[in-house]
Amino acid sequence: MDWDDLKIVLAVARHGSLNSAAKALDTTQPTISRRLDGLERHIGVRLFERGAGGLSPTPLCADLVDALTSMENSAQAVERRIAARDTGLEGPITVTSLAWFGDDVLAPLLARFSARHALVTIDLVNDPRRLNLSRREADIALRIGSFDQEDLVERKVADVSYGLYASPGYLTRIGQPNFSDGCAGHFVTSLVDSPVEVVHIEWLNAIAPRAHTILRTNTIQAHIATAEAGEAMAVLPRVLGDRRPTLVRLEPSAPEPSQPVKLGVHADMRRTPRIRVLIDFLAAELQGLAAELHPSKA
Numbered sequence: 001m002d003w004d005d006l007k008i009v010l011a012v013a014r015h016g017s018l019n020s021a022a023k024a025l026d027t028t029q030p031t032i033s034r035r036l037d038g039l040e041r042h043i044g045v046r047l048f049e050r051g052a053g054g055l056s057p058t059p060l061c062a063d064l065v066d067a068l069t070s071m072e073n074s075a076q077a078v079e080r081r082i083a084a085r086d087t088g089l090e091g092p093i094t095v096t097s098l099a100w101f102g103d104d105v106l107a108p109l110l111a112r113f114s115a116r117h118a119l120v121t122i123d124l125v126n127d128p129r130r131l132n133l134s135r136r137e138a139d140i141a142l143r144i145g146s147f148d149q150e151d152l153v154e155r156k157v158a159d160v161s162y163g164l165y166a167s168p169g170y171l172t173r174i175g176q177p178n179f180s181d182g183c184a185g186h187f188v189t190s191l192v193d194s195p196v197e198v199v200h201i202e203w204l205n206a207i208a209p210r211a212h213t214i215l216r217t218n219t220i221q222a223h224i225a226t227a228e229a230g231e232a233m234a235v236l237p238r239v240l241g242d243r244r245p246t247l248v249r250l251e252p253s254a255p256e257p258s259q260p261v262k263l264g265v266h267a268d269m270r271r272t273p274r275i276r277v278l279i280d281f282l283a284a285e286l287q288g289l290a291a292e293l294h295p296s297k298a
Contacts, residue, residue: 003075005039008032009047010068013061016054076135077268089274090119096138100220101160101261102126104240105293106142109285113278120274128218139275141264142282154264155279158286159294161238161258162200164207165247169230177233179252182210187232189215189223199257200235207252208233239292256296261286 011021012032022029040046047061057065097106102124110122131137132149141147147154166177177183188211191201214232217223220240227234228246238256241247263282269275286293 001043002039003071005035006068006071008035009039009061010065010072012036012048012055013057013065013068016056018055089117089277091274092121092123093140093274093278094123094125094136094138095140095142095278096125096127096131097142098128098144099126100237100240101142101144105286105289106282109282112285113281117274117277120278122278136266139265139269140279140282143262143264144259146260146262147264149264151267152264153267153270154262155283156260157263157283158261158290159258160261161256161294161296162203162235163238163241163256164204164233164250164252165227165236165241165244166233166250167228167230167247170227170233171248173230177208177211177250177252179207179254183208183233184210186211187214189213189217189226189232189234192216192218199259203254203257204235207254237293238295239289242292242295258294258296261293 007025008021011024012018015021015024018029018032018036022032025032036048045060046058047064048055048057095106095110096102103126107124110124114120114122125131125138130143130149131141142157144160174186177186186208188204188208190204190213191198193216211233215222215226220236223234223236224240224244224247226232227236228244233250236247238249241249263279265275265279270279
């Protein structure tokens with residue numbers, strides 16, 4: 001029995017539809033449908049019930065999920081061991097991070113590393129989703145805060161601090177914010193609802209509780225664009241806000257918040273030469289950027 005077919009069964013059982021399973025496996029919906037139909041014909045048993053709401057595992061399929069998950073974990077362990085073989089400073093590395101940190105901080109550093117090591121190919125995937133390092137969706141992850149995935153080795157590589165910014169045009173039109181009265185009469189941007197506490201938004205709520213939130217968004221770039229357009233004040237990473245001559249950093253009495261940046265790598269991959277050298281390189285380069293990333297500490 002082909003493991004690729006069994007991976008399809010597991011993906012459909014997890015995601016409940018052919019389209020979602022195809023995205024998870026980086027293939028097409030017709031391919032998933034064709035291979036699943038072929039497997040069911042081969043074994044002579046239906047594994048899924050088709051309905052308007054998607055595909056539901058039959059009792060037999062539900063009984064197989066734990067065993068298929070165990071097979072998947074074993075196959076991924078084999079893949080990691082093969083990928084971790086000592087090939088020297090050559091081969092692919094996939095790095096994942098938040099969009100703003102990847103775009104404005106990591107991209108130049110990764111390009112510099114790749115220029116020095118011509119046989120290393122780096123893919124930078126900026127994605128708000130937490131890519132799974134066990135499944136080798138990425139080799140190295142840099143995140144604000146901590147990791148919750150097992151079998152990872154994590155390392156703090158930086159601190160990022162935040163400040164409150166506005167454009168000169170906004171301050172001329174609306175006036176300087178009065179933090180003692182909670183910034184009444186002012187406008188701010190915020191994040192869409194998050195299931196976890198976001199330190200810099202908690203800080204914004206504390207220093208400007210009477211300001212009107214005119215936009216909620218999940219991207220830093222949208223906050224920057226709104227602030228530069230003179231529509232609202234916005235909390236931004238200092239490394240982004242301080243670089244923009246179009247914005248003025250405001251100074252409330254409350255200390256500016258900061259968060260640690262953690263680098264994570266799967267335990268099976270950390271001694272791979274190209275991975276290890278890139279980790280050490282990023283740690284050193286980010287240390288050199290400490291005054292920009294966390295100027296309130298400098």
